[in-house]
Amino acid sequence: MNLHDLTRELQRKNESKIVMLVADGLGGLPQQPGGLTELESAKTPNLDALAKKGTLGLSTPVLPGVTPGSGPGHLGLFGYDPLVYNIGRGVLEALGIDFELGPKDVAIRGNYCSLDENGNISDRRAGRIGSDVGARLCEKLDKIEIPGVEVFVRHVKEYRLVIVFRGEGLGGDVADTDPQRTGVAPLEPTAKAAGSEKTVEIAKEFLKQAREVLKDDFPANFLTLRGIAKKPDIPTYEEVYGTRSAAIAVYPMYRGLARLVGMDVLDAGQTLDDQCNRLEAAWNDYDFFFMHFKYTDSTGEDGNFAKKVERIEELDAAVPRITALNPDVLIVTGDHSTPSMMKSHSWHPVPTMISAETCRYDACDTFGESSCLKGGLGQFEAKYLMSLALAHAGRLEKYGA
Amino acid sequence: MNLHDLTRELQRKNESKIVMLVADGLGGLPQQPGGLTELESAKTPNLDALAKKGTLGLSTPVLPGVTPGSGPGHLGLFGYDPLVYNIGRGVLEALGIDFELGPKDVAIRGNYCSLDENGNISDRRAGRIGSDVGARLCEKLDKIEIPGVEVFVRHVKEYRLVIVFRGEGLGGDVADTDPQRTGVAPLEPTAKAAGSEKTVEIAKEFLKQAREVLKDDFPANFLTLRGIAKKPDIPTYEEVYGTRSAAIAVYPMYRGLARLVGMDVLDAGQTLDDQCNRLEAAWNDYDFFFMHFKYTDSTGEDGNFAKKVERIEELDAAVPRITALNPDVLIVTGDHSTPSMMKSHSWHPVPTMISAETCRYDACDTFGESSCLKGGLGQFEAKYLMSLALAHAGRLEKYGA
Numbered sequence: 001m002n003l004h005d006l007t008r009e010l011q012r013k014n015e016s017k018i019v020m021l022v023a024d025g026l027g028g029l030p031q032q033p034g035g036l037t038e039l040e041s042a043k044t045p046n047l048d049a050l051a052k053k054g055t056l057g058l059s060t061p062v063l064p065g066v067t068p069g070s071g072p073g074h075l076g077l078f079g080y081d082p083l084v085y086n087i088g089r090g091v092l093e094a095l096g097i098d099f100e101l102g103p104k105d106v107a108i109r110g111n112y113c114s115l116d117e118n119g120n121i122s123d124r125r126a127g128r129i130g131s132d133v134g135a136r137l138c139e140k141l142d143k144i145e146i147p148g149v150e151v152f153v154r155h156v157k158e159y160r161l162v163i164v165f166r167g168e169g170l171g172g173d174v175a176d177t178d179p180q181r182t183g184v185a186p187l188e189p190t191a192k193a194a195g196s197e198k199t200v201e202i203a204k205e206f207l208k209q210a211r212e213v214l215k216d217d218f219p220a221n222f223l224t225l226r227g228i229a230k231k232p233d234i235p236t237y238e239e240v241y242g243t244r245s246a247a248i249a250v251y252p253m254y255r256g257l258a259r260l261v262g263m264d265v266l267d268a269g270q271t272l273d274d275q276c277n278r279l280e281a282a283w284n285d286y287d288f289f290f291m292h293f294k295y296t297d298s299t300g301e302d303g304n305f306a307k308k309v310e311r312i313e314e315l316d317a318a319v320p321r322i323t324a325l326n327p328d329v330l331i332v333t334g335d336h337s338t339p340s341m342m343k344s345h346s347w348h349p350v351p352t353m354i355s356a357e358t359c360r361y362d363a364c365d366t367f368g369e370s371s372c373l374k375g376g377l378g379q380f381e382a383k384y385l386m387s388l389a390l391a392h393a394g395r396l397e398k399y400g401a
Numbered sequence: 402m403n404l405h406d407l408t409r410e411l412q413r414k415n416e417s418k419i420v421m422l423v424a425d426g427l428g429g430l431p432q433q434p435g436g437l438t439e440l441e442s443a444k445t446p447n448l449d450a451l452a453k454k455g456t457l458g459l460s461t462p463v464l465p466g467v468t469p470g471s472g473p474g475h476l477g478l479f480g481y482d483p484l485v486y487n488i489g490r491g492v493l494e495a496l497g498i499d500f501e502l503g504p505k506d507v508a509i510r511g512n513y514c515s516l517d518e519n520g521n522i523s524d525r526r527a528g529r530i531g532s533d534v535g536a537r538l539c540e541k542l543d544k545i546e547i548p549g550v551e552v553f554v555r556h557v558k559e560y561r562l563v564i565v566f567r568g569e570g571l572g573g574d575v576a577d578t579d580p581q582r583t584g585v586a587p588l589e590p591t592a593k594a595a596g597s598e599k600t601v602e603i604a605k606e607f608l609k610q611a612r613e614v615l616k617d618d619f620p621a622n623f624l625t626l627r628g629i630a631k632k633p634d635i636p637t638y639e640e641v642y643g644t645r646s647a648a649i650a651v652y653p654m655y656r657g658l659a660r661l662v663g664m665d666v667l668d669a670g671q672t673l674d675d676q677c678n679r680l681e682a683a684w685n686d687y688d689f690f691f692m693h694f695k696y697t698d699s700t701g702e703d704g705n706f707a708k709k710v711e712r713i714e715e716l717d718a719a720v721p722r723i724t725a726l727n728p729d730v731l732i733v734t735g736d737h738s739t740p741s742m743m744k745s746h747s748w749h750p751v752p753t754m755i756s757a758e759t760c761r762y763d764a765c766d767t768f769g770e771s772s773c774l775k776g777g778l779g780q781f782e783a784k785y786l787m788s789l790a791l792a793h794a795g796r797l798e799k800y801g802a
């Protein structure tokens with residue numbers, strides 16, 4: 001019996017509200033041994049007030065030492081074992097732009113790139129072209145026709161796009177064509193497993209036509225294909241937890257992840273303020289709200305300690321608007337750590353807090369890595385956060401007599 | 402997808418160096434409630450300096466309450482689930498004397514013993530005969546011939562030897578013949594599972610001939626058979642982690658364990674100083690070094706608290722020679738606890754420290770059990786130490802998009 005078998009059997013409906021506030025890449029590192037992390041450096045009176053009453057801990061997104069991408073990081077927070085459910089990047093991107101993927105679809109994340117006169121990649125992001133250019137080129141590529149399949153090309157943002165092939169017998173096990181460096185030619189599509197040969201042929205034909213279509217569009221005179229994948233079978237929040245659930249996320253990928261587990265994706269606007277407005281407006285319509293804040297991750301990726309501190313303070317300032325709604329359970333966590341020192345996602349455990357009436361006091365009075373290390377949740381696998389949330393919300397019956 | 406599937410998929414090569422310093426049986430107990438353990442009593446300025454910058458924790462070798470032998474203890478440290486990979490003692494001993502085991506081999510650890518005139522065991526270790534005597538007797542036993550199989554008898558040290566039967570259809574599931582006490586006769590070999598009947602017959606014939614061969618060699622006038630086993634299928638370090646790996650261990654069994662997971666076994670000499678010389682000499686040839694220090698275990702087994710403290714201080718004094726090489730990741734741990742109070746291995750969690758640039762500060766400034774209890778690694782399964790080591794060494798890619 002696994003965790004979802006349990007929550008399926010034990011779920012109970014009530015009037016409670018759960019908010020999961022995810023600060024992407026929240027966890028960090030100090031700038032020198034003995035120093036404070038980004039979160040510890042930030043002035044966070046509102047989060048600290050929650051910490052005083054709540055229970056803190058450190059969550060391991062996947063396994064010790066394993067650095068998650070955004071997909072596994074969020075699946076863990078949503079209570080789906082990220083080693084069981086493996087979501088391709090193409091699928092995430094497609095879901096994030098509201099593209100409804102069906103069972104016959106293979107989804108691909110595309111990146112416009114620049115080719116030099118020798119056909120080698122000179123810029124893997126096509127000089128970071130603007131969204132207006134990217135969108136126009138996607139319209140051209142969307143006209144590509146390949147016998148036997150439907151081809152969809154949709155713009156995401158700047159140099160990023162999604163390609164979907166729809167047809168019979170298309171496997172999703174095809175290697176990326178991005179060589180991950182410049183000065184070399186893009187790779188040819190190749191199958192990583194039997195059953196994907198047709199997809200390889202379609203991808204080759206698509207790239208051949210795309211090179212012709214884009215030939216005069218330098219710096220975006222070609223594209224690479226990444227994260228080629230089909231949508232996995234994944235049970236919904238409604239089924240495993242019995243909650244009516246909504247996502248309020250500005251960035252496409254996080255909306256895509258939420259949609260994958262069956263959450264309604266609400267219009268989140270562009271700012272935290274917009275997100276809080278949406279939360280208030282939708283408060284009566286849902287039981288569970290996933291709110292996503294991107295900038296703690298992007299500032300970490302930029303290696304900007306001070307900016308990450310600022311973004312954490314910005315998040316803190318939004319907390320009173322959430323607590324004013326009196327959620328029964330408020331979770332604050334991250335999908336992984338992004339220490340600005342490392343300029344990348346990392347494996348370090350993530351500061352996590354549950355605030356609810358039923359929290360056991362753990363003497364933590366600030367929200368930070370050191371404080372969380374002493375917290376009542378201890379160190380735990382992120383996939384257990386949802387069962388804890390449901391428990392604190394009174395939404396899980398007793399197991400066994 | 403298990404841990405090794407992950408490390409296989411995510412492994413990345415770079416120039417980093419990892420040292421895992423294993424102080425056998427490191428963990429201990431205080432002499433009275435509230436007192437200090439052996440490690441806490443020892444003056445360890447060098448380990449404490451590492452602790453200030455590193456991350457500490459307590460590792461559970463197998464499962465809570467389960468006391469490991471050296472085999473499971475080390476397999477855990479090497480990242481191999483000790484409940485999945487079960488290594489017989491005979492196999493370890495054979496590997497430790499450079500005996501190349503093949504798929505048709507059954508390996509057995511032998512102990513010379515003394516039989517009295519009634520055929521009962523009067524000394525389970527044959528009066529701890531010297532290695533010269535043991536070696537001479539092994540040469541005699543090696544001449545034993547049994548139709549249908551090859552028989553190899555090799556001396557290990559003092560009263561200890563290895564016997565290998567090589568042939569078709571030999572199972573490895575045969576019970577020990579050592580009754581674990583004196584005043585009784587050795588046990589007859591018996592099969593613990595179907596498929597090992599032939600091995601039982603061969604073992605009986607071998608013991609019959611051995612009794613004749615040794616009849617005039619009191620106190621070593623017979624032998625018992627233990628840890629009868631075949632070599633398991635186990636993936637190599639190179640395959641699962643992508644590291645060029647070396648073992649620097651004085652005692653055969655630990656060399657054997659390292660060889661089993663595909664490490665190169667280097668000449669370690671006899672002392673810690675010899676081992677450090679070897680580490681320096683081999684520094685450029687490997688990515689991962691396993692250094693083993695036996696005497697924290699043997700002094701614990703002897704019940705000698707003060708001597709264990711001394712041995713820990715001896716280990717501490719060697720630390721600067723290791724840190725002078727600037728390893729990217731230095732791990733200090735044990736394969737299990739051996740509290741001198743208990744004179745045996747125990748299940749108590751093992752003090753563990755990771756020192757690396759990417760450690761999150763955890764406010765621990767000494768290396769000891771109480772300090773480790775507050776450390777940033779928390780309490781964790783030893784099998785995750787290798788993924789943590791690889792992560793800190795920058796040798797693991799991100800999992801998922």
